[in-house]
Amino acid sequence: MSEPLQRTPLYDLHVELGARLVPFAGWEMPVQYSGIIEEHLAVRRAAGLFDVSHMGEVRVRGRDAAAFLDRVMTNEMSTLKPGAARYTLMCQPDGGCVDDLIVYRFSENEFFICLNASNAAKDIQWLRDHVSTAKVEIIDECKLWAQLALQGPLAEKILSLVTTLPLASIKRFGFLVGEVAGASGCVVSRTGYTGSAGFEIYLPAASGIQVARALLTSGKAHGLIPVGLGARDSLRLEANYPLYGHEISERISPIQAGLGWTVKFNKEQFIGREALRRQAEGGPTSSVVLFSLNDRRIARQGATVYAGETPVGEVLSGTFSPTMNKPIGTALVAAGYVNSEQLTVDIRGTRLPLTISVTPFVK
């Protein structure tokens, strides 16, 4: 508990920019700079730069690396092409989630994985615990990398000002390795967690602050501003992207979370396969839904969802959506109520009607 908070390589820049710093997953992270709504809208309209250096990285390599990852991940890794990345879950035998991750294939026998900060140590231990051959090497690289997310419709334009990499050639979930703002060995990936276009950039830790400064300076004229974790949460929720500990967790499986597309039952064996298959075939007992409220009050994590007077679920995430100009959120709702038009949520004693949305609020 009392371990000192870790600081990212961009810490001095956050202080200089006047960020409000808060503890998050053991790190001292910027929650906001100019204001959550302003930062959110900058990403939707122009571009925002996020320090996500708290995220973990692990390299998995060796002759059996692909087969090993197929066995611990729900998605298929052996079919991933070098130069491409794939979103996946890593599950427990009971189908609960260990973490959600993005796996990059560098070459035939070399993979690079991005982990949630709160789960990084657990994930690396999990991988080590499930290696049964000497032909897989697992290398903890959490301390080696800084990570930036450059997100928004102008992200490509801004990134092109500081790199000669052929960005237009990078497809969604593709990546290139090269020089960005004088820092070599950067991984530039067309991925993101906002629902807007953009890139995630892995850089050698020591280069992090220099690249962030170069981007902010070059991007300023295009409306680029630094964005904190507050807007990162409202952006990802509008796009209906899950956050570990909320929409997915040790007790909420990918099938319940609507992430069945990441679970490849054509693979003969992977951890969690039997439990997930039962859920997929029989239907899960509860599922995650996305909702909005026609009110100004926010339904926050833990708020109870009702059908009439019967409690049928609980809110997992809740925030104010600047795009919709109303509160949005996710809830875990018992089977049989996920399409209900009669649900309400209790906010400090007031029951407000909840409108389930089958599509994300952006794109």
Added chain:
Amino acid sequence: MSQVPATLRYTKDHEWVRQESDGTVTIGITDHAQAALGDVTFVDLPKAGKTFSTGEVFGTVESVKAASDLYCPIAGEVVEANAQLNDSPDLVNREPYGGAWMIRVKPKNPAEVNQLLDAAAYSATL
């Protein structure tokens, strides 16, 4: 640093109180409070005619980050609530001491205002 106008009285819970010439007091939240809350999205205020005792919860201010209770600094009856905050809750961030006043109260005991913190004493708590 946050603004603390010398002409107002304060509570340690970050409400401000302004004595009006007609004997009522106007109540709002301080610049420090709005900065700590972040972008305000909703303000829930009582209707005129409601009475509150000192320290009682009279409303809620909700920001992107959290919902926080508002505590009545002075016992009395609400004579008016700021209806503008229904449509423009973000006024709380822009004009905490002006357009974003929250309620006007007719104090039960007008002397109670003198027991509140002055600007120097409030500043010392920040």
